[in-house]
Structures are given as C-alpha cells and as structure tokens.
Amino acid sequence: MNQLSSPPSLSLIGDNPALLWGMTNAERLHRLARAEGLAADGSASSARLHVNLDYAFDPVWLRHVLAHPGTVVIDGDALVMAHLPVGIDPTSEDIARHREKLTVIDYRTGPQIYNRQLRKLDCPFIQRLTPATRREIERRSYFGAYKGVTDLLTKYLWPELALWMTRLAASIGMTPNMVTAIGATLCVLATYLFAQGLYWSGMLAGFVFMVLDTVDGKLARCTITSSKWGNVADHGVDLIHPPFWWYFWGVGLSAWGLTLSTQSFALVMAAVIAGYVLQRLIEGMFIKDFGMDIHVWERFDSRFRLITARRNPNMVILFVALLAGRPDIGLIVLAWWTVISLVVHAVRLLQAYGVKRAGRPIVSWMEATA
Incomplete structure (x- = not known):
C-alpha cells in the first residue's frame, strides 16, 4: 500500500476520563503521537492511526503498528488500534471487507514483539483503562x-x-x-x-x-x-x-x-x-x-x-x-x-x-x- 508510506494522523475513538500517570488517555496518546512524529494535520495525511480510548497499552505497540502499515490490533472482538489508509474505516465490517489487505493481531494470542530500545522480547500489555484498573496499568506500564x-x-x-x-x-x-x-x-x-x-x-x-x-x-x-x-x-x-x-x-x-x-x-x-x-x-x-x-x-x-x-x-x-x-x-x-x-x-x-x-x-x- 503505497498510500501508507507517509506518517498517519492520529484519530481517537470514543472518550475516557480515567487518568493514567496524572493525564487522560487522550493526552497520553497525543504525547505519544508527537514523540513518534505523527502528522499534525489530518487532511495532509493519506493514512490514519485509529486508537480506541477505552484501552491503554505499552508504547511499543504504537511503534510496531506505525512501522507496519495495514496492521490492526484487537482484543478479542474489540478494536484497540489500526493503521489504515483513508477509505477504510475502523469498523469490524470494513476491516472484514478488506481483511486480505490487512494484518490482524489479536492480543489474546500473546504475540511477542522485540523491543530493541529496551532490549527485551515479550508481549507488551494492552488493557481496558478504568478508574479501577488505573493503578494496575500504571504498574504494568512502569515495568514495561x-x-x-x-x-x-x-x-x-x-x-x-x-x-x-x-x-x-x-x-x-x-x-x-x-x-x-x-x-x-x-x-x-x-x-x-x-x-x-x-x-x-x-x-x-x-x-x-x-x-x-x-x-x-x-x-x-x-x-x-x-x-x-x-x-x-x-x-x-x-x-x-x-x-x-x-x-x-x-x-x-x-x-x-x-x-x-x-x-x-x-x-x-x-x-x-x-x-x-x-x-x-x-x-x-x-x-x-x-x-x-x-x-x-x-x-x-x-x-x-x-x-x-x-x-x-x-x-x-x-x-x-x-x-x-x-x-x-x-x-x-x-x-x-x-x-x-x-x-x-x-x-x-x-x-x-x-x-x-x-x-x-x-x-x-x-x-x-x-
């Protein structure tokens, strides 16, 4: 997919007031996006990185998905994030329609990713962010x-x-x-x-x-x-x-x-x-x-x-x-x-x-x- 060669823009799905390390999930994702050089102007990008605000995840997932256009990460039936070209929506129906063009990773299968920066091979965490899970996610992100x-x-x-x-x-x-x-x-x-x-x-x-x-x-x-x-x-x-x-x-x-x-x-x-x-x-x-x-x-x-x-x-x-x-x-x-x-x-x-x-x-x- 040549249209995915440019940096995608960030597209957030939903809303989540729960705080993580003193910031909302939306603010955390905007910081991650800036750190990874995602396009600030969505209209100038031919691709989107769709992220579900119900979920918090290790930043290595973001880097992995950015490096592999066409990747969709799910947690069972729920979408976590997807790097898609404009024209493909982050809905289960549209993803199923274009499945042959996409790589779908289900977190529940325990995929292993090598983190070169931190010198480790593991399955980085993905978890629903709620006030009840906040401290557990902070702990997992810290050890991550x-x-x-x-x-x-x-x-x-x-x-x-x-x-x-x-x-x-x-x-x-x-x-x-x-x-x-x-x-x-x-x-x-x-x-x-x-x-x-x-x-x-x-x-x-x-x-x-x-x-x-x-x-x-x-x-x-x-x-x-x-x-x-x-x-x-x-x-x-x-x-x-x-x-x-x-x-x-x-x-x-x-x-x-x-x-x-x-x-x-x-x-x-x-x-x-x-x-x-x-x-x-x-x-x-x-x-x-x-x-x-x-x-x-x-x-x-x-x-x-x-x-x-x-x-x-x-x-x-x-x-x-x-x-x-x-x-x-x-x-x-x-x-x-x-x-x-x-x-x-x-x-x-x-x-x-x-x-x-x-x-x-x-x-x-x-x-x-x-």
Whole structure:
C-alpha cells in the first residue's frame, strides 16, 4: 500500500476520563503521537492511526503498528488500534471487507514483539483503562519501561522502590530532569564522602542516586516526557562518574589506615579506569559495526550483563568488602573484576567479527526467537 508510506494522523475513538500517570488517555496518546512524529494535520495525511480510548497499552505497540502499515490490533472482538489508509474505516465490517489487505493481531494470542530500545522480547500489555484498573496499568506500564537486559540490582533489588518513587514524582508534578538533577547532586556528594573515607554515608548517597537513576528514565517513559537534553544529561552523568567514585574510594582508604602503596594504587587505578574506558569503547564498536548492543547478541551476553563490571555490580563488591571491614580489598577485587569483564567483552567482539567474516549474520537471540 503505497498510500501508507507517509506518517498517519492520529484519530481517537470514543472518550475516557480515567487518568493514567496524572493525564487522560487522550493526552497520553497525543504525547505519544508527537514523540513518534505523527502528522499534525489530518487532511495532509493519506493514512490514519485509529486508537480506541477505552484501552491503554505499552508504547511499543504504537511503534510496531506505525512501522507496519495495514496492521490492526484487537482484543478479542474489540478494536484497540489500526493503521489504515483513508477509505477504510475502523469498523469490524470494513476491516472484514478488506481483511486480505490487512494484518490482524489479536492480543489474546500473546504475540511477542522485540523491543530493541529496551532490549527485551515479550508481549507488551494492552488493557481496558478504568478508574479501577488505573493503578494496575500504571504498574504494568512502569515495568514495561524496564530494560530486559540490565544489572542484578536494577532488575531485582529496587524495582518496587523505584515504582513508588516514580508514582510520587508524577503525582507532585516533578519532571525527569528534576529527578536527574537531584540524583546528580547525590552522585557528587557520594564522591566527596568516599574521598573522606565516609564509606557508609557515601554508600547511602550512592544508593539513592542509583535508584533515582532508574526513576528519571521510568518517569520520562511513563509520562511521555523524554527530551534530547534530558537524555544527554542522564547518560552523561552515568558515563562519567564511575571512575571518579573508584578513584576517590581509593583516596579515602587513608582515613581507615588502609592506604595502598603508590605502586599498588597506580596499578589498581590503571586497571579500573582503563578497563572501564576500553569496555565502553568495545560496546560502542559493537553497536557501530553490528547495529545492536553487545549484551543482546546471545543469551550468554544478556546473562553476563547482570554482573559485568559496571557501577551497580561494582558497588556490590565494595559493599561486601565494607561489611568485612576491608574497603581496600574491595577496591582490589573491583579492579580484577574490571579486567576480567574487559577480557570477556574483547573476546566476544572478536568472535562477532569472526562470525561476520564467515558470512553469517549477527542477530540478537531475542529477534531470532521473535
């Protein structure tokens, strides 16, 4: 259908006063439409994206339907959304009349969709939105915004705490950038406390920052308020601060009488900082050369992401060492784990190049099973 090549305009069906994350379903859909570049002027578009306001759904459904013109999503007998050319109405009779031209997906069959942005394969939620289902849908949309491949702490330890904080932030009108700013302040505070050897206080500030690092992204996705500069600020803080934490953790050892020798400190910092930078470079090379994150290539890579030498797993190492009263040993173990993780990533990159040279495609295991 060539007439579906231009972006469709949004056409809302019905009305629904129930609120979701503090906004009506119509406002949520208008925000999603703007984020996806849907045509603002309906008369200028040759296609329509018809959406039933009785339903709330994961934004990945919108992106999937937009990418596949002629797709109709239903929930049993009820229409959820349809990407149709002008001339086909979103009625069951007209859809049945043009069925051979359309792709009809029934949510009740549990269709699996690969979300490249969040690195996961699942059946995104669709549910009727009523005052009684609002909190359940907020919960499902929150967990729907979670990355499928991430570290142990983010995946298992604080999702419920971050959900509560995300709801609180949305209810009082906080923006994701406000959350990022508070988190960045705590990040700097943790760095200062580590340098003074006040490790427990630094751990507390760092823990709250790490949770807020989850909250700002989830708040942006759930309220459809992501912005270019917000992403730059969030990812910029994430990218830059870890080596500073590990360096000033080493500085703070003097307050415990556990100062590393000059040579040992230099070796540890070389391993920690160089290992961190090189691992990030490897990840960037993999994205550039293969068009996807290294952690979603094969199941091993996704599982290794749970514990690889990133900030959160490294903080677990330091926390355990602090419980044992040996923050110096914790830093040394962190350095070794960084080197080991670097070697694993380097080997995986070389293996990927080998697969490519052999003429075989590099495809995420999630896409392969979708």
